[in-house]
Structure formats: C-alpha cells, structure tokens
Amino acid sequence: MTALRALVTPGSLVDGMTIALEDAELHHLRVRRSVVGADVVVLDGAGSSARGTLVDDGTRLGIAVGAVQAAPALPVTILAVGAGDKDRFLLLAERCTELGVSRLIPLETERSQAVGSRVREGVLERARRRAREACKQSGNPWATVVEDACMLPALALRPGAMRWLLADARGRRCPAMARDAAVAWIIGPEGGLTPAEIEYCRVDLAAELVSLGPATLRFDTAAIAAGVVTQDRRRIILEE
Amino acid sequence: MTALRALVTPGSLVDGMTIALEDAELHHLRVRRSVVGADVVVLDGAGSSARGTLVDDGTRLGIAVGAVQAAPALPVTILAVGAGDKDRFLLLAERCTELGVSRLIPLETERSQAVGSRVREGVLERARRRAREACKQSGNPWATVVEDACMLPALALRPGAMRWLLADARGRRCPAMARDAAVAWIIGPEGGLTPAEIEYCRVDLAAELVSLGPATLRFDTAAIAAGVVTQDRRRIILEE
CATH class of the missing domain: 2.40.240.20 (Hypothetical PUA domain-like; domain 1)
Structure with missing residues (x-):
C-alpha cells in the first residue's frame, strides 16, 4: 500500500x-x-x-x-500542448507529474482557438492543484509546473538550449536522448497544426518530426505518449 | 483536418x-x-x-x-488491468484503440474489489462503445475488444502462446519485442497487487517484471504507458 x-x-x-x-x-x-x-x-x-x-x-x-x-532536479521535459477539452487537460496535468514531466504549457494554436472548452485561466489554477496533488499519489517530489497559455513564437524566446520535437505522424520513431538533455515536445490540437505552424516549428525551433504511432492521437493521448517515451529514452544509458 | x-x-x-x-x-x-x-x-x-x-x-x-x-490483423497486445474508477476506465478504452491495443481486460484483484466505482457490467457496454467510437477519431480500423471482467487464474487458461509482462516498479526497462509477438500486460490496481498475486503472475504465467517509470502510476496511466511502450518496441525492427 x-x-x-x-x-x-x-x-x-x-x-x-x-x-x-x-x-x-x-x-x-x-x-x-x-x-x-x-x-x-x-x-x-x-x-x-x-x-x-x-x-x-x-x-x-x-x-x-x-x-x-x-531531491535532485528532474531533467527538463517540456510538453507544449494544443489543449482542447478542459477535463482531459486536467487529467493530463496529473499524469505529467506521474511521468516526471517538468513543465506543461497550454499552447494557443490556430485550430485550438476554435475549441469552445479550451483551457482558460480558472482551469489553469485547477490544473496546478491537480499536478501538485499527484505528488502524493505518485511519490514524485516534483510537481509538473503548469505555465500560462502562450502562442508558438513565445516558445522560441525561452532561455536555455532545448531539443524541440514535434509530434507528427510523418516523423520517425522517437530518437535516443541523453539522460539530462533538455527536451521539449510540441503536440498539436485536435485537427492538427496548420502547415504554417508546422513550418514555424521546423524552421524557427529546428524541431525534429517524431511519430508517436500510426493512428491519429487525441491531444492528451499524444502528450502522455510523449511523456512516456521521453522517460523511456532517458533510461537507456542507465540500464543498457 | x-x-x-x-x-x-x-x-x-x-x-x-x-x-x-x-x-x-x-x-x-x-x-x-x-x-x-x-x-x-x-x-x-x-x-x-x-x-x-x-x-x-x-x-x-x-x-x-x-x-x-x-486491414491486416494487429499484433496481439493485451492489457489486463486492475481497473478502479469507471470514468478513467472509459477513457482508457478509447485510448487503447488509439494505441493499437487489441484487447482490454478488466481484472478483478483483491484490492480492486474494494474500489466502490469499479467496473461493472453496464460500464463494459459503454467502454465497448467508446473503444469503437475511437476508430473514427484515430483512423485505426480495429477497435480494442473490451472483454468481460475476470480473475487472474482465468488468464492462464487463455489459448495461444503469450509473453506476459507485469508492470512493477522493481522490474527492468521494457524489453525489445518482435513485431508480431503476442504480448500481454498485467497492470495492478491502485494499491497494487498482493504479494500472493504477484507470485501467481511470476510462477503460473512466467511473467517478467517491467518498470514503467520510477513513480507510482495510477492504473490508467500505467495501462496507457504499457500500450505506448509496446507500440514503440514493435517499431524497432521496422525502422532501425
């Protein structure tokens, strides 16, 4: 127990x-x-x-x-997510703590702006509470930090070197990662990023396209999958 | 779109x-x-x-x-899950289809029996509908089959060779898998399997212990993580 x-x-x-x-x-x-x-x-x-x-x-x-x-700091794992449905976003915040994700960023994209129940201010406070509550369940001493919503260009302004990965069905299998490398994922909303947004990620963020599986994933499933494979890849050097 | x-x-x-x-x-x-x-x-x-x-x-x-x-049949991926909360189970059914899981089995365990909102008959019908609905969203032509609830010993009676994996924090990182190997995961309920149940899995099912990460995961997070890493491992031969 x-x-x-x-x-x-x-x-x-x-x-x-x-x-x-x-x-x-x-x-x-x-x-x-x-x-x-x-x-x-x-x-x-x-x-x-x-x-x-x-x-x-x-x-x-x-x-x-x-x-x-x-506890030693967790390696930087950021999920920038084109969040739609608010209940799914709240569950995601909790799961991010379970999976050792350091930061969760609700991303405003062209198509997520059309979603009626998209993540608003009050929801962010609840998401922060859920992420912290998950420390008790999971035993992870680090709660995922849920940031304020932002647009794609704000991601390029973040300090520190970052390896950007864009979840995209055309991408390759998730690459190997060093244990302590700073990794940031961009997960599009339901309906996907627009071609211009994808171009921005590739050119301005130098994002690599990574496929999280053959099917079209909902935004929260894709975000959880990104957290799971990141945690998995960081373990390779430790165990193999 | x-x-x-x-x-x-x-x-x-x-x-x-x-x-x-x-x-x-x-x-x-x-x-x-x-x-x-x-x-x-x-x-x-x-x-x-x-x-x-x-x-x-x-x-x-x-x-x-x-x-x-x-469509060609999917490789066999079974998740036998000590399901607790019904809403989380319904979401899980949907995600299983997204992640190419072939069968989802609600597992009755000693500690899941204590959960008030555990998965009952009416919930199973709803889970089946949710798993099928997810075909539209995901484009996966195969809906996850949601089976009736069963006890651990019933798993040993299933026909066909199966590689059993038991999600357990003491286990090793998920091993490599052949593309078409039949794989079945056992995911314990909140509170975990009892020592006797773990012993049953190890001895009677010859289950390997696999860790899905350092934190204690909720049953549904663990099940999604198992689906994600299984799909990931099946891709190694195709792409590397």
Whole structure:
C-alpha cells in the first residue's frame, strides 16, 4: 500500500518544524482515518520531502517534520500542448507529474482557438492543484509546473538550449536522448497544426518530426505518449 | 483536418451496398454539417473500411459504399488491468484503440474489489462503445475488444502462446519485442497487487517484471504507458 502522504506549500519544509495543515490536506488525512502519532511523508511538490508525525497542538492538526530531503532536479521535459477539452487537460496535468514531466504549457494554436472548452485561466489554477496533488499519489517530489497559455513564437524566446520535437505522424520513431538533455515536445490540437505552424516549428525551433504511432492521437493521448517515451529514452544509458 | 468518418456494425460492409446509418451516427454526421453527396470513410471497427458517399433514399440517410478494404490483423497486445474508477476506465478504452491495443481486460484483484466505482457490467457496454467510437477519431480500423471482467487464474487458461509482462516498479526497462509477438500486460490496481498475486503472475504465467517509470502510476496511466511502450518496441525492427 502507498504510505500516508501530505502536501505542504513549496519551500515550507524546515528540519524539526511543526507545520499546520491546509483544510484540503486535513480532509484527505481524515478520509484516510489517520490518527495522531501516525507516520506521514510530507512533500512540498518542489523537490523537498520529509518523514513526519501527525500531531495535535490542541487547536489544529499539524505535522512534526524530521530531516528534510532535497531531491535532485528532474531533467527538463517540456510538453507544449494544443489543449482542447478542459477535463482531459486536467487529467493530463496529473499524469505529467506521474511521468516526471517538468513543465506543461497550454499552447494557443490556430485550430485550438476554435475549441469552445479550451483551457482558460480558472482551469489553469485547477490544473496546478491537480499536478501538485499527484505528488502524493505518485511519490514524485516534483510537481509538473503548469505555465500560462502562450502562442508558438513565445516558445522560441525561452532561455536555455532545448531539443524541440514535434509530434507528427510523418516523423520517425522517437530518437535516443541523453539522460539530462533538455527536451521539449510540441503536440498539436485536435485537427492538427496548420502547415504554417508546422513550418514555424521546423524552421524557427529546428524541431525534429517524431511519430508517436500510426493512428491519429487525441491531444492528451499524444502528450502522455510523449511523456512516456521521453522517460523511456532517458533510461537507456542507465540500464543498457 | 481529419476526414469525415462513420461507424457501422462489424461485418456489415459489402462492396457496392448502401448501408443505413444508426441514430448515433446520423447525429454525428449532422453535427459535422454533412450534406448528401459528401465523401465519407466508413469503418466497422473490425478491420474493414471503405470510402463511400452520403445518400438519401427519401426516408433515411445512408452511405453508398465503394470497394471494401480489409486491414491486416494487429499484433496481439493485451492489457489486463486492475481497473478502479469507471470514468478513467472509459477513457482508457478509447485510448487503447488509439494505441493499437487489441484487447482490454478488466481484472478483478483483491484490492480492486474494494474500489466502490469499479467496473461493472453496464460500464463494459459503454467502454465497448467508446473503444469503437475511437476508430473514427484515430483512423485505426480495429477497435480494442473490451472483454468481460475476470480473475487472474482465468488468464492462464487463455489459448495461444503469450509473453506476459507485469508492470512493477522493481522490474527492468521494457524489453525489445518482435513485431508480431503476442504480448500481454498485467497492470495492478491502485494499491497494487498482493504479494500472493504477484507470485501467481511470476510462477503460473512466467511473467517478467517491467518498470514503467520510477513513480507510482495510477492504473490508467500505467495501462496507457504499457500500450505506448509496446507500440514503440514493435517499431524497432521496422525502422532501425
């Protein structure tokens, strides 16, 4: 069984401190019938974690935290996704944390703008919460960072060297990747990117075309598949 | 853009025939503002497809079908999944078709039996519909077959040689696979398989332990990841 896990504000974990729990976490722990004195793993979703004990100071439940561990940073894996349906986007945010994706970017494209339920501001806040919640389920101490929506040209302005991969049925099988290489995927919306957008990715981002399988994938299936194969390729050097 | 696609009963496609459309398909085509005379790709979800034309015989819309194509059978990929939440299972059924999974089996395990919203009979019918619907979106002419729920020992009774893979964090990276090898995954429920169930898989099914990543994955994320890496491994011989 998975250990009892609680989520706290990023940066709030300090050796030996007692941390008050937010209402949502209190509810979660009560649902799991936790008792004072129980062992809890505390995660802040930003790489820090600690073992702790559930305590009651008379007014509120909290966690007395032991030694704080800082997890090594994950390699950079970015998914820029032409998101359509909002429920699928919320599920995707959660899965990104499970799959070790570092950043999820909702991409505004010509055809995703036509989607009525596309990702709006309120949805982004919910997606951030879902990505953080997934730390508890998955045990990954790093929650996927869900960025604000942006247009394709904004991707070219990001700092740092990046290997751009464009999910496209005409592409080749996903190439090998170095363990720590920064990799960023572009996943088109339902209906695909326009020819001009694809040209932009190839020329301005020097994106390689990579096929994630013979069928047409929904945006969220394609994004999950990109996360899965990236994680798989990063393991080659470690294990083979 | 994806072509206009319609779904018909398995086995109903015959060269040169006109096929009446079911209500759900009529609604789908009307939503897409189809007009009589439009070109339509017709799929039966069981490997057959044809180009056709939308016709109106005065009482009902139908499709006049051209030459029927039979797609080669997909290699056998089975996912036996300790399914919990029903909405996640329904989405999974759809994604299985997108990823070329041939069969999806809801697995009754000790810990999945405790899940309140676990997959019941009515849900299976809906999952079958979702898997077939996904043929239109994905263009895969083969819908994933969603089987009735079963217990672990029933898996050993299935006919035909099968390579069993058990998703387990202690396992190794997914091995290479021959293009046409029959592969079957066992994916545990939330909370995992019990030690006795794992032992059964290892001994009675000779299952290999395969890790799908360092984090604890939800049942549906793990199942999608298994579908993605299987499809990826089957492509090695074709492309490298």
